[in-house]
Amino acid sequence: MKKKVTFADIAAETGFSKTTISRYFNHPDTLTTENLKIIEDTVKKLGYRENKLARVLANGKSEIIGVIVPTLYMHYYADLLSHILSAGDAYGYKFLVFCSDENREKEKGYLKELLAYNIEGLLVVSHVTPSQELAKLGIPVVTIEREDKYVNSVNTNNYQGGIDATTLLTEKKCEVLIHINADLKKCSPAYGRIRGFREVSETSGTPYCEYLRKFGNDYQEIRRVLEPVFQDIEEKYAGRKKGIFISNDTVANVFLNMVITKYKMLPEEYYIIGFDDSPISREAVIPFSTIRQDTTALAYSAMDILVKLMNERKKRVPVITKTLEHRVIDTKTIIRGTTK
Amino acid sequence: MKKKVTFADIAAETGFSKTTISRYFNHPDTLTTENLKIIEDTVKKLGYRENKLARVLANGKSEIIGVIVPTLYMHYYADLLSHILSAGDAYGYKFLVFCSDENREKEKGYLKELLAYNIEGLLVVSHVTPSQELAKLGIPVVTIEREDKYVNSVNTNNYQGGIDATTLLTEKKCEVLIHINADLKKCSPAYGRIRGFREVSETSGTPYCEYLRKFGNDYQEIRRVLEPVFQDIEEKYAGRKKGIFISNDTVANVFLNMVITKYKMLPEEYYIIGFDDSPISREAVIPFSTIRQDTTALAYSAMDILVKLMNERKKRVPVITKTLEHRVIDTKTIIRGTTK
Incomplete structure (x- = not known):
């Protein structure tokens, strides 16, 4: 196996400082286009692999969203998941996906797992955990087509x-x-x-x-x-x-x-x-x-609400609003x- | 928001050392049943949240598997994904799921993302990336029902x-x-x-x-x-x-x-x-x-091969075999x- 490529290796190869290399990954807008290009080429040449997990620990942004669906056997849920994945893609998020089979105990375990992975937000399509419990998780939650009294939601009209x-x-x-x-x-x-x-x-x-x-x-x-x-x-x-x-x-x-x-x-x-x-x-x-x-609109609206809430939390002084948003999507x- | 609960808090509450608390999480078999129970109760009482990501950085075991499916619109793939999720559940793995829409460029991006998250292994159901490229990723890969010359695979008979x-x-x-x-x-x-x-x-x-x-x-x-x-x-x-x-x-x-x-x-x-x-x-x-x-058998066999490969890598002196395994599942x- 090859030795792991580090910031130091990229710095040595390009002649820049390690700080500059770090800026390339975290604040690329502070570098000139030329320097960006030089570092980018070297990163590729050396085969550097970014360690997102290290970044998560540093800044708390896992870029991971948890999704719990009840089943994928029914086409409706598979279709919804597929649109959720592409909606998240547009925002640069990744998804840890769980299938609860509407088993509340199983879902409890999944929720614990998801929190342990520092997920930034949660989309719940499954029906078994009451919204009152979901609201207590301490992270942004949006539900789709299920009981939603205490959480944000998107439902069909x-x-x-x-x-x-x-x-x-x-x-x-x-x-x-x-x-x-x-x-x-x-x-x-x-x-x-x-x-x-x-x-x-x-x-x-x-x-x-x-x-x-x-x-x-x-x-x-x-x-x-x-x-x-x-x-x-x-x-x-x-x-x-x-x-x-x-x-x-x-x-x-x-x-x-x-x-x-x-x-x-x-x-x-x-x-x-x-x-x-x-x-x-x-x-x-x-x-x-x-x-x-409109499963596309359901998925994209849910992501839209979730991204707004997740972005707010990343601010230096986040304003956590208590007002819930319940969007309704028209049928045809x-x-x-x-x-x- | 509540202050984050640490090992020190659990140690103080139980009277054990921080080392013992660490052993509770990483080598529970070294503690007596009584002590396990005492710590478990305290962990629950204080509402300690395990930070898996920190553990991943420490020991490299993310417990995450990447999955790439071509689409979820076709029932066959949704069904397969559903069995993959439950097969992984049985082994304690979590899944980062991507849908490639058979777009090779998109899939390239996903593979990069997955590696950045230190995934332990990869299941590929999508068809666009040749197995020769998959074999170069440097992590265990198993494919299901697709071209598989250079990687492990499970296929229907x-x-x-x-x-x-x-x-x-x-x-x-x-x-x-x-x-x-x-x-x-x-x-x-x-x-x-x-x-x-x-x-x-x-x-x-x-x-x-x-x-x-x-x-x-x-x-x-x-x-x-x-x-x-x-x-x-x-x-x-x-x-x-x-x-x-x-x-x-x-x-x-x-x-x-x-x-x-x-x-x-x-x-x-x-x-x-x-x-x-x-x-x-x-x-x-x-x-x-x-x-x-038999989508159940396809999913469980793929997980079985993948888990074996992933476990081997966790050994102090892993034996990375070059021999590929191609399993075939009977039809009915x-x-x-x-x-x-």
Whole structure:
């Protein structure tokens, strides 16, 4: 193995002092363009490797952000993580990534690990640690689409999405409005979808009903829970024009497949709209209508808030504000073959 | 903000020396269970936060592994990353994760960053940096399902998967065997699928043909490329029993949807099998047969090799072997509704 190249080696090679070499790495703006170039070439030639960790200890800036996602199995979370990584890249941050599987004890361990690595900030997409606990960590925290009472957050405009999906179904003159969703807590941002559905249903005077069930993440499980729901809808509302708003695209796809398997086509009395604009909504046997969550904007807004908070802490006299920021990202209605 | 708790504080509180407190963190096995308990309680009570970075500088063990994935949009990579994270968890490692978008310049920057953070090892799933360059990084590297001539690797048994998929189609007495795949380089492990297909086709004496195309990652793009392939198959092999082996489930699903859209059902003359066992293979309008890639085993084997290499480096006199390890993970044939 080669001997490690030091500032002293670069100084000897270039003829500059070690202080100048240090300035090259920490305050390059204080050097002339020519001298920058000379040192840069030598750094490359000698194969010097910057030791960021030593710098972190010196100035406390690890340039590392912790991210906790609940799972990467669901496309929504994988997509969100992918946008978070590229958003951080734009700001020069690196990410220590953990997958909690919604296990609170596991997550507790991860949070401890992350703090031990002097992370500058934390993005939490996982749901299991209450925001009150996250607020006590002593570092900037931003959550995305989860309970956020005590921390900064970015959420989808779920309420507007619920309004838009249901309004589309009333415009199609559906005779009964049906909402299929998880049995959400009221503090969950996604509960806004249920509120939006109820409000439009009430206002329009159209009969409506809700199937709020615990679905799980697995295809077989979703199918098992959805089968009796489909049966019930078929029996109760036979012959009536049904407008069905399903809270996520994975479940909407399973429902659509049940309809297609039974009728070999989408009967005119079925109007279906999902939520998320996941790839499955485009890849389904009939690409279906959905409410698009803007995962790019969710990720970039979260990074924007986090970077602001992290930068403030680096100031000589940081002003730690107690006011929380909760940003809301608009949805977009995507019309495809199931609401025509 | 609270004053930072130090070893001195823990020593003062427990009555032990600072050396004993240091031993608690670095060589806990040298303390009695009682003393461990006393110190542990005090550490918790005072709210001491371990500074891992300081330890890294002292002993060079960052406990951080770098991971570079090409994208998280494709379920296969998200799934693989998820298993890598849990495999690392089992060994006590943390992951700095980067998404290269298959951009070589970007990846170059990431590799530099990772080295600056004293990562102990590197897992590369991305395809753009040749293994010859990866081998020069001076740290243990393991790749998964990509060109691996100069580095350790874990790959799927693509050749056996190709054999199994094609054999299944010949057993169904298909009159023509068709393979749809990307136009792969021979050094890519996935090229084994093409070899397997050709070998069984030749041996069985069944007429066969290949459609090797550049598909892209996007649904519309896949559809655009696949449409003329479907037309061609319909024209050339009308009325003949067709066995179609499609190299990934995303493309297989698009193909299946084209067939179903045209015929409102799966005609008896179509036999279709995909590759990967992605969720889409179960969630399709007709859940389809596929060759399962064992992403769990791929991730755990890669970690197993990497941990062995990283541990060797921590020894007082490490033996750096020049012999590379290339592990191969078996596939499994999953029979569903499209090969019955």
